[in-house]
Every structure is written in C-alpha cells, then in structure tokens.
Amino acid sequence: MYTLAHFGDGGPGPWILFFPVVWVLVIGGGIALLRRTVWRGSRGPGPGRPTVDDHSPIAVLGHRFASGEIDEDEYWRRLSVLDEQFGRHGKGVA
Numbered sequence: 001m002y003t004l005a006h007f008g009d010g011g012p013g014p015w016i017l018f019f020p021v022v023w024v025l026v027i028g029g030g031i032a033l034l035r036r037t038v039w040r041g042s043r044g045p046g047p048g049r050p051t052v053d054d055h056s057p058i059a060v061l062g063h064r065f066a067s068g069e070i071d072e073d074e075y076w077r078r079l080s081v082l083d084e085q086f087g088r089h090g091k092g093v094a
Helices: 013-036 039-043 057-067 072-086
Strands: none
Touching: 057 072
C-alpha cells in the first residue's frame, strides 16, 4: 500500500481506499433497497402484508363465480352488497 498510495511523497495515503468503500456501500445499499421493495413482490406476502382469507365472503363469492356456479350479473349484484358490509367501506364509515 505504501507504493500504491505514495504516502511519503504527499499522496492520499490510506484515503485512497475511501472511494472504493463508498462505491461498495452505495451499490450494496441499492441492492438492499431493491430487495426490500421491488423484488419482494414476486416472493409473496412478507411481514406486515395482509394475506387474503380464503374463507371471507368476498373470496367465496369469487370462487363461486370462477367455478361457474353463478353468472356475472349475480356476481356483481352480490359483490356490491358484500362490499358494503365486508369490503373497504365497512359499516359506519361515511
């Protein structure tokens, strides 16, 4: 390292390793950020992500529609009723 940095001749000395370490940290941080955000979506639900309950009324209705037990009109009619009770809007929400 003495010959690489020319520390005795007024060169950067051990500071020559600063920029490669910074680049390693930047690239490693970018990869860690991508793993926690973008690439996580393909691996399924992680901590803090809600899972869909297969026994919820809306999921059962979707399964019935997918299997052909009910037609599209009946599906949308029942979904609108279930969405008021069990969906995003819930009871008592304005």
